[in-house]
Amino acid sequence: MAAKQRNKRSKQQQDKNGTNSPSATPTSADKDGKHAKANPKVLTPNLLQNPFFLTGVVTVVISVMAILLYLNMSWKPSRMVVVTKVHDESNPDKQREYKRSLDTIDRRSNLSLEEYRELYDGKWPVLITDALPTMRAMNWTKKFFMEKYGNEIITIRATEDGLAGIKDTLAMPLGLFLSHLHEGQPKLWTYLMDELFLLQKPELQDDLDDILYLQDDFFQLFPREIRPWNSMLLWGTKFSRSHLHIDPYNWTGTNAVFSGLKKWKLFPPGQDYLLHVKKGSNSGFPLNCFKYSSDIDAFNPDLKRFPRFAKAKAIEFDQHPGELLLIPTGWFHQAYNDEETMAVSSQVMNINNYKIVLEEIFKAGNLKKKSLPANFESLSPESQVKTVMQLLPKHILEKGRELTADALRQIDGVRNKPGNKQPG
Numbered sequence: 001m002a003a004k005q006r007n008k009r010s011k012q013q014q015d016k017n018g019t020n021s022p023s024a025t026p027t028s029a030d031k032d033g034k035h036a037k038a039n040p041k042v043l044t045p046n047l048l049q050n051p052f053f054l055t056g057v058v059t060v061v062i063s064v065m066a067i068l069l070y071l072n073m074s075w076k077p078s079r080m081v082v083v084t085k086v087h088d089e090s091n092p093d094k095q096r097e098y099k100r101s102l103d104t105i106d107r108r109s110n111l112s113l114e115e116y117r118e119l120y121d122g123k124w125p126v127l128i129t130d131a132l133p134t135m136r137a138m139n140w141t142k143k144f145f146m147e148k149y150g151n152e153i154i155t156i157r158a159t160e161d162g163l164a165g166i167k168d169t170l171a172m173p174l175g176l177f178l179s180h181l182h183e184g185q186p187k188l189w190t191y192l193m194d195e196l197f198l199l200q201k202p203e204l205q206d207d208l209d210d211i212l213y214l215q216d217d218f219f220q221l222f223p224r225e226i227r228p229w230n231s232m233l234l235w236g237t238k239f240s241r242s243h244l245h246i247d248p249y250n251w252t253g254t255n256a257v258f259s260g261l262k263k264w265k266l267f268p269p270g271q272d273y274l275l276h277v278k279k280g281s282n283s284g285f286p287l288n289c290f291k292y293s294s295d296i297d298a299f300n301p302d303l304k305r306f307p308r309f310a311k312a313k314a315i316e317f318d319q320h321p322g323e324l325l326l327i328p329t330g331w332f333h334q335a336y337n338d339e340e341t342m343a344v345s346s347q348v349m350n351i352n353n354y355k356i357v358l359e360e361i362f363k364a365g366n367l368k369k370k371s372l373p374a375n376f377e378s379l380s381p382e383s384q385v386k387t388v389m390q391l392l393p394k395h396i397l398e399k400g401r402e403l404t405a406d407a408l409r410q411i412d413g414v415r416n417k418p419g420n421k422q423p424g
Contacts, residue, residue, distance in 0.1 A: 100124055102268070102313055102314065102315050104315070104317060105125060105266075105315055105317040106120075106124070106126045106127065107129055108126055108128055108129065109129045109130040111128060111213075113212055113213065117352070120326065121213070121252070121350070122252065122328050122329060122353050123328055123352075124328060125266050125325065125326060125327050126325075126326050127324070127325050128213070128323065128324040128325075128326065129322065129323050131212070131256075132256055132258070132322045132323065135207060135209050136206075136207040136209075137204075137207040137208050137256075137258050138258055138321070140207070140258055140342065141259075142178055142181065142340075145174060146178050146179075149201075150173065150174055150175030151173055151174070152174045152197065153171050153174070154171070154172065154173075154174045154192050154194045154233070155170065155171050155192070155193065155194045156177055156190050156191060156192045156193065156194075157169055157170070157190070157191045157193055158170055158189075158190040158191075159188065159190075160187065160188050162186075162297065163241065163295075163297045171410065174192075174197075177190065180237075181235070181340050182237070182340065183237060184236075184237030184238035184239045184340075185239060186239050188239075189236070189237045189238070189239045189240040190236070190237050190240065191236040191242075191337075192233060192234065192235040192236065194232065195229040195232045196229060196407060196408070197233045198232075198233050199231060208231060208344065211254075211324065213326065213348075214254065214346070216351065217348045217349060217350065218349040218354050218357075219251075219347065219348070219349045221382065221385045221386055221389060222287070222389055223389060223392075223397055225286060225397045225398075225400035225401045226285075226286040226287035226396065226397060226400035227286075228248065228249070228251075228285060228287075230347065231345075231346055232344065232346070233342075233344060234255075234341075234342070234344065235341070235342045236260075236337040236340070237340060238338065238339050238340060239336075239337070240336075240337045240341075241297070241299060241334060241335060241336040241337065242333075242334055242335045243293050243294070243334065244265075244267075244275065244293060244294040244297070244298050244332055244333070244334040245292060245293040245332065245333070245334070246292040246329075246330065246331070246332055246333075247347060248347075249347075249349070249356075249357045249361070250292075250329045250330060250357065250360050251329065251348065251349055251357055252328055252329060252347065252348045252349070252352075252353050253326075253327040253333075253345065253346075253347055254324060254325065254326055254327070254346045254347065255324070255325040255327070255335070255343055255344075256323075256324045256343055256344050256345075256346075257320065257321050257322070257323055257325075257341065257342075257343045258342050258343060258344070259321050259340070259341065260337060260338075260341025260342060260343075261318060261319070261320060261337070261339050262318070262335050262336070262337055262341050262343060263299070263316070263317075263318055263335070263337075264315075264317055264319060264325070264333060264334070264336075265298045265314045265316050265334050266314055266315045266327065266333045267312060267313070267331060267332040267333065268313065268314075268315075269330035271312050271313070272292075272332075273308060274308045274309060275294045275296060275308075275309060275312055276294050276296055276308060276309065277293070277294050278291075278292075278293055278294060279292060282364070284403075285403075286400030286401075286403045287361065287366060287392075287396065287400060288364045288365075289360045289361065289363075289364045290360065290363060292332075294306075294332070297334075298314070298334045328353075329353045330356075349385075354381050354384070358388055361388065366392060366393075366396055367388060367392055372387070372388075373387065
């Protein structure tokens with residue numbers, strides 16, 4: 001009895017001292033894991049000293065890094081897939097799928113007319129590298145223009161505060177402009193942009209050969225009074241640039257560089273919201289149309305003022321002398337002259353964009369669609385254009401004549417102004 005009491009007191013003392021608590025020395029049951037949850041500090045091994053554990057961790061880390069590196073090298077977020085329709089008389093609805101990347105511009109030579117129409121015309125921009133080198137215009141120089149046309153009046157845009165500082169178009173002798181052509185600065189530059197200079201110089205027009213891809217031009221079906229002026233002379237100081245815009249009538253635009261270096265940013269269609277596009281202003285063309293432009297300078301964007309522009313996607317590339325750029329309808333674009341650069345721009349209206357051009361004519365209120373004949377859609381593309389031109393009100397043709405005559409009178413007025421004649 002006394003022994004039982006002693007054992008009982010001994011057990012009570014052990015409980016009091018904590019020798020039978022969960023934190024006491026583990027029993028065989030503890031070693032089997034029954035109390036592992038209750039005493040993790042004692043039971044968790046030092047994994048950092050386990051060579052097998054370290055080897056496994058290193059292997060996993062290396063594998064994850066290799067996967068991430070592969071994904072980074074192979075993933076191209078700007079890549080786009082464009083489906084273009086291919087004309088096939090036996091199967092008019094035939095389509096092929098072409099993968100197009102925003103990483104670079106397609107530079108092509110020996111491009112057939114058929115392949116151009118299939119892959120690019122009205123679909124995707126392209127640089128043609130072998131269309132200009134044989135042109136006599138490749139020999140145009142500053143000295144040549146200074147000596148032959150120094151007294152001719154040209155129109156320019158000038159700024160002392162970047163794009164925001166451009167207010168009006170100015171007229172001056174070509175020689176005066178050329179004498180300051182080397183003075184461009186980041187925010188202070190001038191840009192000759194003259195639509196009539198080359199048109200008044202047949203000898204210079206002869207230096208611009210016909211280009212295979214531009215031979216089918218429905219603009220030649222327009223009455224002369226309202227036909228868009230072709231062959232615009234572009235000559236800018238370093239740092240000069242255009243506005244971010246879509247060309248008038250949403251036509252297919254062309255740009256041929258004869259000297260210098262021009263940088264481009266071309267934005268695929270469907271990004272008007274991101275580009276903060278302004279709509280509604282008039283072009284001032286003889287046959288009126290709306291202008292689509294943005295106040296954003298894509299080469300020096302103000303993201304505080306235009307925050308959505310940060311998400312816009314564009315093709316960026318350089319255009320060198322002897323290269324011809326073709327810009328499809330619907331593509332906003334901006335050009336930047338990285339050095340003194342001379343170029344000539346033009347436009348084309350053909351089977352792949354004529355409906356878009358006609359729509360711009362209707363939208364500007366030149367002609368109501370209800371005036372079209374009932375069989376209009378069944379007419380050939382060329383006949384549709386001719387029909388619209390024949391239905392234009394006479395006052396529009398008269399307005400076109402007045403605008404052209406007024407522009408020429410202003411040029412003559414500046415030319416005859418005292419002090420504008422340049423020395424020999």
